[in-house]
Amino acid sequence: MAEIVILDGVERLDEICAMEEICFSDPWSRDAFESTLDSGFACMLGALDGDRLVGYALIQCIGGDAELLNIAVSPACRGCGIGRALLEAGVSEAVVRGCEMMFLEVRESNASARALYEKAGFAKLGVRRGYYTHPREDAVMMGRGLEPVG
Numbered sequence: 001m002a003e004i005v006i007l008d009g010v011e012r013l014d015e016i017c018a019m020e021e022i023c024f025s026d027p028w029s030r031d032a033f034e035s036t037l038d039s040g041f042a043c044m045l046g047a048l049d050g051d052r053l054v055g056y057a058l059i060q061c062i063g064g065d066a067e068l069l070n071i072a073v074s075p076a077c078r079g080c081g082i083g084r085a086l087l088e089a090g091v092s093e094a095v096v097r098g099c100e101m102m103f104l105e106v107r108e109s110n111a112s113a114r115a116l117y118e119k120a121g122f123a124k125l126g127v128r129r130g131y132y133t134h135p136r137e138d139a140v141m142m143g144r145g146l147e148p149v150g
């Protein structure tokens with residue numbers, strides 16, 4: 001099982017950008033990652049198998065609300081609980097940072113991610129029509145309350 005760690009700033013960003021290109025039809029650019037990490041509100045979590053990055057999740061915490069901005073697991077390593085572990089670590093970090101709610105958006109057709117979020121207690125809040133591009137698709141907005149850790 002992979003170890004989940006908090007990455008420091010742009011640590012491992014080359015590997016993250018390479019995995020992002022493989023995992024998404026509309027990948028984040030390196031600039032987008034850098035400016036989000038520069039903002040001081042974001043935290044990147046990495047899943048490590050030994051020294052190999054096998055997944056990552058990016059959260060942002062502003063004024064009591066956390067947002068899951070990005071999450072991906074290397075295709076060869078999916079279905080082993082790494083996505084769930086990254087999401088749980090993101091929730092824990094948001095609680096540590098004083099957040100009370102977490103929100104996210106997901107492509108309507110992304111059944112695996114939606115199942116992951118539903119299992120983790122996220123509920124559908126609404127739909128943003130035509131939110132995504134490449135291909136154009138609606139976003140499902142989801143959210144959950146964050147219970148204090150321990």
Ligand SMILES: CC(C)(COP(=O)(O)OP(=O)(O)OC[C@H]1O[C@@H](n2cnc3c(N)ncnc32)[C@H](O)[C@@H]1OP(=O)(O)O)[C@@H](O)C(=O)NCCC(=O)NCCS
Pocket residue numbers: 023024070071072073074077078079080081082083084085105106107110111112113115116117119
């Ligand atoms: C979504 C993603 C992060 C899940 O990562 P993962 O490591 O495979 O997920 P896990 O093994 O931790 O699975 C956790 C839960 O997610 C759901 N899930 C994961 N893969 C699934 C699949 N192929 N079909 C249905 N449900 C799935 C299940 O509910 C699963 O719980 P279970 O194993 O008890 O049934 C991964 O598929 C991925 O990287 N997808 C491409 C990037 C992406 O779409 N990110 C989300 C953007 S919003």
